[in-house]
Amino acid sequence: MAERVDVLVVGAGAMGASSAWWLAKQGRSIALLEQFERGHVNGSSHGQTRIFRVAYRDPIYTALAAQSIPLWRELEHDAETMLLEQSGQLDHGFTAAIDEIEAGLLGAGYSFDRLDPDAAHERWPALNFDNAVLFSPDGGRVFADRTVDAAITSAQAHGAQLHFNTAVRAIEPRGDGVAVVTDDKTWHAGSVVVSAGAWVEGLVGRQSAWRNYFSLPTLAVTEQQPVHFAIKPDMEFPSYIHHVFDDSPGAALRFGAYGLESPGEGVKLGLETHRPVKSLVDRTLAIDQVDLDASIEYAHRWLPGADTSKVSAVRCLFTTTPDAHFILDRIGPIVVCSPCSGHGFKFTPAIGKITAELAMGGEQRRPEWRISA
Ligand SMILES: Cc1cc2nc3c(=O)[nH]c(=O)nc-3n(C[C@H](O)[C@H](O)[C@H](O)COP(=O)(O)OP(=O)(O)OC[C@H]3O[C@@H](n4cnc5c(N)ncnc54)[C@H](O)[C@@H]3O)c2cc1C
Structure with a gap:
């Protein structure tokens, strides 16, 4: 029997964890599926610290950093831990x-x-x-491992299911949603957040069933x-x-x-x-x-x-990506959340919120972050 949830989140790095946190906080039934163990060091989000800054050459990211500050405080409040230090x-x-x-x-x-x-x-x-x-x-630092852990713990506290050591093998269109296949189960959901970091291309890129629906930028x-x-x-x-x-x-x-x-x-x-x-x-x-x-x-x-x-x-x-912008967009039931290009961590809770809103039916209004259909 396939299990059904509102939204599946693939990947428990910083972005999947914060998307799961925000979705679960809004009362959605969700499952977070991660191929490795909790706290692994194989992706992009491990380590103690990352730089936080509002000082950007591109004003889009200054604005996103500003939006993220109250959300950092909200995640800190939910997880009862300090995550962002604005020490300059x-x-x-x-x-x-x-x-x-x-x-x-x-x-x-x-x-x-x-x-x-x-x-x-x-x-x-x-x-x-x-x-x-x-x-x-206004710049400073954020605590990376602690952030991922805080978002996962808070997502679970809001009712999210967590499944580590669970690799997603395929994401397929199914009715008005998706089927997500792992080694021991098939999940059904209205939408799936693909926050798979370096693995995103394999899941929803040129080698996947989705190549006929949209194309990701070259990664x-x-x-x-x-x-x-x-x-x-x-x-x-x-x-x-x-x-x-x-x-x-x-x-x-x-x-x-x-x-x-x-x-x-x-x-x-x-x-x-x-x-x-x-x-x-x-x-x-x-x-x-x-x-x-x-x-x-x-x-x-x-x-x-x-x-x-x-x-x-x-x-x-x-x-x-070729232009160093993020990929944050929804096409049909697929939300791709890839704040790539080496500068995404500082926005973690803001990206989780944007992604969650896309998964719940919202529209992407930033052309820089769009996927072409
Ligand atoms: C060295 C370095 C320094 C950085 N410094 C900064 C900085 O100072 N400031 C800043 O803002 N940003 C910085 N960044 C960028 C920031 O760390 C990344 O943008 C962010 O961590 C990306 O998180 P993610 O969740 O997208 O990817 P990841 O952390 O890689 O998470 C993706 C997850 O998906 C899982 N996954 C993949 N495929 C599957 C599958 N099929 N099934 C299940 N799970 C799957 C992976 O195992 C992984 O856990 C830095 C990055 C690096 C590498």
Whole structure:
């Protein structure tokens, strides 16, 4: 016998967890299906921290960050835990990038400090600067593992069914809804949220039954290897983004770097080096020495507050659209929730709400996030 719920959610990373939270909170009967165990490290949402910022070059994301703040507080309230800390965030490096961020903050009415490199180093001796610097007091950090756990726990408290170690093998059209097939059961639902991260293409992309109904943008799945260094005594790091590239017309993109303090773990550093992932099935989580050496070299030049003799690294998946926008849209009974491109976590509860509204029959009004039918 197939079991019927209002909405199925595939994938319990940050986005599936928060979609499940919001749907269950609205009284929908839902089941959250995740192929791995709770708290696994194979996707994009694991690790202690992520940067939170309102400072964006694209005002769409400044507005989305602003929308997310009261929802972060709501999730914190539901789960009785602190998730978002607005302790400030720095952007520095290439002047044109910092100018655009400044214009975005001015347009949205946010305050900021613009500093020269010497004044910035005096204020944050843990970092070196060579160019434009902007501090946004509304940025900060969110606690990633804790967020996923809080959303799952709160979804369950609102009545969601949770099924870990349950891989979805197929999603098929069925009547006015969908059939979702796992190894031991077929589920029926009015709609399904596909928040499957790097696996989205396999479920509803070109290889699936849905290729005749809609086409996803081309998705690149890559890996990054963020590291944590111990922090030298009396040093502190704000959340930081280093725009180490010249993006004037015709210039080649070199790379960017970002990081923040993770309590008890040290200072994080992520270099925007994207390694292609050939297979999601055979992927190992082995540490890449070339990437590790590049991180240490970067820290010697730019992070004087980091103790590079004490370092740990993890691997993390990125799913990227050609224009770096998200995919958040509904076609028929399928809602695709893929806030890819390496910057989605800060919006987690807002994306959960948007996705849940789409699953409950709402319409997507942002053209940037649409799927073409
Ligand atoms: C190194 C790194 C640093 C980042 N830093 C930041 C940052 O500082 N700030 C920020 O805002 N964002 C950041 N991001 C981006 C952010 O972490 C991601 O946007 C977000 O975690 C994506 O979550 P997700 O739920 O879409 O994907 P995932 O976390 O990958 O979740 C997808 C889930 O679906 C499950 N799944 C897939 N297929 C199936 C199936 N067939 N059946 C059942 N389950 C399935 C997977 O197992 C997985 O658990 C960073 C990302 C990375 C990788």
